[in-house]
Amino acid sequence: MIPVFKPSYDEREINALREIFKLGWIGLGPKTKEFEDKFSEFIGVKHSIGVNSCTAALHLALTILNIEGSEVITSPMTFVSSNHAILYSKATPVFADIQQDTLNIDPNSVKKLITNKTKAILVVHYGGHSCDMDEIMNIATSKGIVVIEDCAHGCGGSYKKRMLGSIGNIGCFSFHAVKNLACGDGGMITLNDDKWAKKLRSLRWLGIDKDTWSRNEIDKKYSWYYTVEEIGYKCHMNDIMAVLGLVQLEKLEYTNRRRKEITRIYNKEFASIHWLKTPIEKAGIDSANHNYVVKIAKDKRDAFTEYLASKDISTSVHYFPNHLYDVYKPYYRKLPVAESVWKEIVTLPLYPDMTDSDISKVINTVKEFSVKI
Template sequence: MAITKASNSSARRKELLPFSRPSLGNEEIEEVVHSMKSGWITTGPKCHQFEEDLRKYVGASHAIALTSATAGLHLSLLAAGIGHGDEVITTSMTFAATANVITLVGARPVFVDIGGDLNINPELIETAITTRTKAIMPVHFAGYPCDMDRIMAIARRRNLVVIEDAAHAIGTEYNGRRIGSIGDMTIFSFHPIKNITTGEGGMLVTDNPSFAEKTRLLKFHGIQKDAWKRYGAKEIPQYEILFPGFKYNLTDLQAALGIHQMKKLDDFIEQRTRYARIYQESLRDVKEIMLPEAPAHKGTRHAWHLFVVLADIDRLAIDRDRFMGEMLEANIGIGLHFPAIHLQPYYQKTFGYARGMFPRTEFVSDRIFSLPLYPGMSEGDVRDAASAVREIVARHTRQPK
């Protein structure tokens, strides 16, 4: 990729630094070709291998490959029997998927405010519990783990199911345990910007055999046998519909990517961590830029899915959107993770959420944006992005009156 200057340059890059780019190699390409030549391209042996590899990596008893994390979150709620009139406690600092699936099963998303790490604040969970509460859905924001000990303790005491939205958190560790081995159900995403990708895809993991069985049925029309068992093996292709389900099965073409991405995951996280440190060092003295807290407790591993910054708009003469616009003008791709859900029109109209309810989430929602962070970038790219931030800040720092 052509860039003007690698380090601390004030010159604009000649070409856009993409916000994200998947790291796919020949291994993935050859595995996809192998599937195509084998004649088996939908759910089959490669999905099974991907499930086994991920299951063992995170330390769970069951893993079910799905079309997306959204599908996994949807099925987790149905597997837990959550529906009309129920409430699920979650965070508003998340992607649409988390709250949308709660709403789509007929339940109410009950938001609580976040802490300095941008994860759900466990201290506020207990006060949000009512007789209708059925589950807590924490989101490991950007790949930094939620305080799972406290969340699990509340859930066990109040008889609630814990469904972890781990879309950002494959490879995240909490107290020496991998995310995927703690909550009742955990869901990962393999969307192209995630730490590993299958193009699109997701995986639900659980230790609970009945949640696993329900998810397996629901992912494929409520039918016990998937296509591999119906057409691939020497069995009579008979089947029974136990209840109406969905069409959420991952294909072998996608799992072909996942098998090799899993092998590279730890190296990817190492590279992401190295680049996150460079960002932290490059931006530490910029007082107009705030970084989330991410304390490195023993046994904690941040998977660094995202590197987010908060533009201190009280010290700047521009707002966050203008800041993002100037980043793009400097040819640096940026992301917005996330505008608060409770400020979205549907959630305000339907559930009566309004500005002022979750002050910390709103503070973050007004200031946050994401810088490029992926293994395929160079150290020079990271420094270019940090330099662009510094230059925009220098241009727009509010002069004291």
């Protein structure tokens, strides 16, 4: 079976893990710090704070804004963790509609939803393709609203030569097993604000002022001592995730380039299929190409996915609009584009280690289905 996603690992990751297992320090430690520093340099920000998931990154990012009782404008076209983080923070998710072509949040919809209770806009770079960040930032800046970038799909992508995760006030990344930079799990918060960064480092480690490694390295005489300044959470990164991240970061330029190459092959081969629309990449945007999502006539989607499954090709749907889930019924509003387009989308296999044979099989099978209908 050809999967939809698959991490790209080789001996380099295995050797990196072997090294820290020999050293014996696998918790929050020097490799996490090294990964944070290199990730900051890569994204072009002052601070990167390693956590155990993008969900935790979003939760902490919203927490430092003190948004309880406020509103956060957000996208319905995302994994539920994006919007669960808003509920964790006791704020109200306000769902904006999306753009038909990119499936990203629509700035025109955002404008109409701003109230005096709006404290943040949460944008999701769907599939690694940047949202219209100039429009979003102009809207937010004019109203004094914070912008959080959900870059779960966007590691390595850019908007007008600015790296995703460096444009809004805060960026949140996922290093889940199927993401472009895969650590099994993990996440990163990127930002330039010194005060927020200090608070985030405390919040990720139960509100403790110094992590164990820092106490061991800096305060050897009093390595047992720390103080607890606030109630925080247990969601820091560890050095197992970090060493995988360091290797994956070194490989990211190549793996993203391979994703882009496969995307171009798909687009070329599928261009003549009238019932299938391929994804776009707008001018000024360098997509991270996290996934490959096509649009298919609603009455053909089930037959299409079933046919590919019969040929041992996995597919998926990303996503069911969040505002339609039962848990979000209190926040429901009519979103015409999201409620229509999700019924057309199908995610086809895309990952760096796809062989030419795998790619050809996907293409040929799609074309075979085209003949059948």
